[in-house]
Amino acid sequence: MTSKIIKKISGSKYKSFFIGVLIIIIYYWAVRGTNASPNNFINGIPFMFDFISRMFPPDISNLGTFLLKAVETLQMAIVGSTLGALVAFPLSFLAARNINHNKFIYHTVRTIFDMCRGINEIVWGLIFVSMVGLGPFPGVLALAAHVTGALGRYFSEAIETVNPETVKAVISTGANKIQVIVRGILPEVKPPFINYSLYYLENNFRAATVLGLVGAGGIGMELLTSMKLFRNQEVLTILIIMVLMVVLIDRFSAYIRKKVLKLESIK
Amino acid sequence: MIKIENLNHAYHNGESVLKDINIEIKKGERIALIGPSGSGKTTLINCITRLIEPSSGRILIDNKDILKTNKHELKDIRKKIAIIFQGFNLIERESVLKNVLNGRLGYVSTLRSCFNKFKEDDYKIAEESLRNVGLLHKENERISDLSGGQKQRVAIARALSQDPQIILADEPVSNLDPKLIREVLSLLQKVCKEKEITLITSLHFVELIKEHFPRMVGMVDGKIVFDDKLSDENSNNFSDYYQEQLIKKRLKELGYIN
Numbered sequence: 001m002t003s004k005i006i007k008k009i010s011g012s013k014y015k016s017f018f019i020g021v022l023i024i025i026i027y028y029w030a031v032r033g034t035n036a037s038p039n040n041f042i043n044g045i046p047f048m049f050d051f052i053s054r055m056f057p058p059d060i061s062n063l064g065t066f067l068l069k070a071v072e073t074l075q076m077a078i079v080g081s082t083l084g085a086l087v088a089f090p091l092s093f094l095a096a097r098n099i100n101h102n103k104f105i106y107h108t109v110r111t112i113f114d115m116c117r118g119i120n121e122i123v124w125g126l127i128f129v130s131m132v133g134l135g136p137f138p139g140v141l142a143l144a145a146h147v148t149g150a151l152g153r154y155f156s157e158a159i160e161t162v163n164p165e166t167v168k169a170v171i172s173t174g175a176n177k178i179q180v181i182v183r184g185i186l187p188e189v190k191p192p193f194i195n196y197s198l199y200y201l202e203n204n205f206r207a208a209t210v211l212g213l214v215g216a217g218g219i220g221m222e223l224l225t226s227m228k229l230f231r232n233q234e235v236l237t238i239l240i241i242m243v244l245m246v247v248l249i250d251r252f253s254a255y256i257r258k259k260v261l262k263l264e265s266i267k
Numbered sequence: 268m269i270k271i272e273n274l275n276h277a278y279h280n281g282e283s284v285l286k287d288i289n290i291e292i293k294k295g296e297r298i299a300l301i302g303p304s305g306s307g308k309t310t311l312i313n314c315i316t317r318l319i320e321p322s323s324g325r326i327l328i329d330n331k332d333i334l335k336t337n338k339h340e341l342k343d344i345r346k347k348i349a350i351i352f353q354g355f356n357l358i359e360r361e362s363v364l365k366n367v368l369n370g371r372l373g374y375v376s377t378l379r380s381c382f383n384k385f386k387e388d389d390y391k392i393a394e395e396s397l398r399n400v401g402l403l404h405k406e407n408e409r410i411s412d413l414s415g416g417q418k419q420r421v422a423i424a425r426a427l428s429q430d431p432q433i434i435l436a437d438e439p440v441s442n443l444d445p446k447l448i449r450e451v452l453s454l455l456q457k458v459c460k461e462k463e464i465t466l467i468t469s470l471h472f473v474e475l476i477k478e479h480f481p482r483m484v485g486m487v488d489g490k491i492v493f494d495d496k497l498s499d500e501n502s503n504n505f506s507d508y509y510q511e512q513l514i515k516k517r518l519k520e521l522g523y524i525n
Contacts, residue, residue, distance in 0.1 A: 169356035169422075172316055173429055174346030174373025175380075182381040183369055187361050 051232070058240060059233035066222055066234075070241050073218035074249070076136050076211070077204040080143025085197050087148045088113075092155030093181065098167070099159060109152070116149025121207045125216040136217030143204045143211070151196055158192040159185060194260050202253040209242050219245075268294040268465060269315070269433065274324030276310055276489075284310045285321065286489040292467065294432075297459055299476040300469040301509065302486035303516045308469040311486070312435045315467075316348050317341060328433075346373025349426030351436040351455075355418040357410045363421050364406040367393040370428030389428075396427035399458055416447035420454065427458060434459060436468040440475075452479050473497070473506045487512050 094100045095109040119127075124145045128138035162185050170184035212220020219242060226234040269292040276285040284307045292298060300308045313319040315326060317333060326333050333344055349370065357366045371389040372380055379385060385393075397403040400420040410418060419439060426434050436455065440448040456479055459466040470476055476483050477497050485493030485505060493505055 163356075165352065165354055165356045166358060168318060169350065169352060169425075170358075170369055170372065172318060172345060172348070172350045173370055173425075174342045174344075175369070176342065176372075176377060178377050179372045179380050183372060184358065187358050187365075190360070 055232045055236035058236040069219040069222050073208045076139045076208045080140045081201040081204045083144035084147025088152035092152050095156035096159035113149045113152040121146045125211045125214040129215045134215045139211040139216035147200050154196045158189045162188045198253050198257050205249045270327040272325040276321040284489050295463040297466040298482040299480040300484050303513050306486040307489040312437050348433045349429040349431035351422050351439045353438040355422045359411045367424045367428050370425040393428045396424040400424045433465045438469050
């Protein structure tokens with residue numbers, strides 16, 4: 001019955017009309033579900049200005065603490081990314097079809113990667129806070145867990161794209177498996193590995209700022225406290241620091257990536 | 268020194284690529300394999316080092332059946348058999364020297380090779396091999412900066428640094444410019460003659476074989492159809508036969524004949 005109707009509609013000259021109606025219905029349904037209303041938005045503008053005006057001028061009396069916390073966030077990102085990359089690196093070879101022919105291990109490692117990646121950093125943060133308590137350490141573990149999944153997948157995919165012919169040439173010299181990996185595969189995957197790792201360092205700084213919201217250390221924790229105590233002027237100071245740090249890290253990471261790849265290309 | 272007996276190979280789908288191959292190759296002999304694409308030349312070459320595992324038959328190298336060797340013995344045999352590939356198969360991002368040193372992998376410990384700490388002797392052999400192909404001055408350049416002819420010469424140097432008893436070359440010149448073809452083939456002949464290396468090369472051109480190789484083996488449809496010295500008279504006959512086979516194959520592909 002339904003398929004008959006669909007067939008009838010899709011064949012008719014009103015096809016695009018029906019599709020248009022369908023799209024409108026979907027949007028109406030989604031907008032209703034999210035309570036999105038332009039009226040509320042426009043009426044709310046004065047409140048926003050009121051809120052923002054109460055943030056001014058930024059309160060810098062605690063600037064020192066905030067900056068220290070921002071540095072802590074950076075440290076979390078560095079340790080978390082490195083830890084994640086270190087775990088992902090050896091595992092990624094087990095998750096590459098061209099290296100590991102054991103299907104069971106291959107699928108197991110892939111599933112671990114998917115699970116690590118599928119769970120958001122914030123959720124990992126909640127898990128690790130309940131495990132090791134408040135502070136930056138659970139934040140580091142949360143970042144590492146997520147990055148292991150993400151980098152593991154990218155690494156293993158990079159390994160799978162290595163030209164099998166070059167690998168064959170290394171095998172044919174009588175090399176053993178480790179030699180084949182180190183001498184035949186690693187040189188080919190080095191640039192994507194560096195690129196992805198730096199990208200995740202950058203990404204992790206952004207993620208680390210939010211991790212404080214669940215008690216996992218860093219500047220996010222300060223933001224949460226100030227917000228809860230309605231210290232709006234402090235909130236502004238923290239937000240400014242966060243934005244500046246993210247911009248700086250992005251620039252720095254882009255600069256390093258450019259340098260590393262350039263070095264690679266003239267070597 | 269190489270003796271192949273009743274070698275058969277079929278793909279997983281049952282299609283037969285090598286049909287009852289029998290051939291004997293003496294030490295230091297230089298032979299050319301010729302045949303249309305799909306005739307089984309590459310498969311045969313890959314079977315000799317077990318990069319492809321043949322379905323049945325025997326491959327004796329110095330009276331040892333390599334199809335019955337274990338992993339460890341196989342590596343020992345592989346390091347004495349160098350392969351030169353049609354697509355060079357070098358690590359593009361690495362230097363010439365590092366690529367040539369890869370030829371020593373069968374001889375050095377895993378730890379040394381992983382940290383690129385080869386022994387003095389290995390460096391000497393690698394540099395000697397590069398000198399042989401006339402590329403010693405390029406040792407620190409990246410492969411991706413070299414021309415096609417230079418890349419294939421690096422591949423020959425890598426093969427030489429394996430200190431091989433056998434060199435298998437799978438269409439080593441088909442990715443090269445015509446004027447480089449003779450250069451690379453002559454080089455290959457020269458080094459194999461000097462070091463008494465057995466050379467098995469697959470090639471496409473009868474003319475080139477006549478110039479460079481004392482013995483030619485013709486393959487069609489997975490079978491050896493010709494195995495002799497190429498003289499002026501039989502080369503013309505073979506040329507005609509080969510052309511005919513090429514045309515037949517093309518017609519088959521197009522579906523005109525079965």
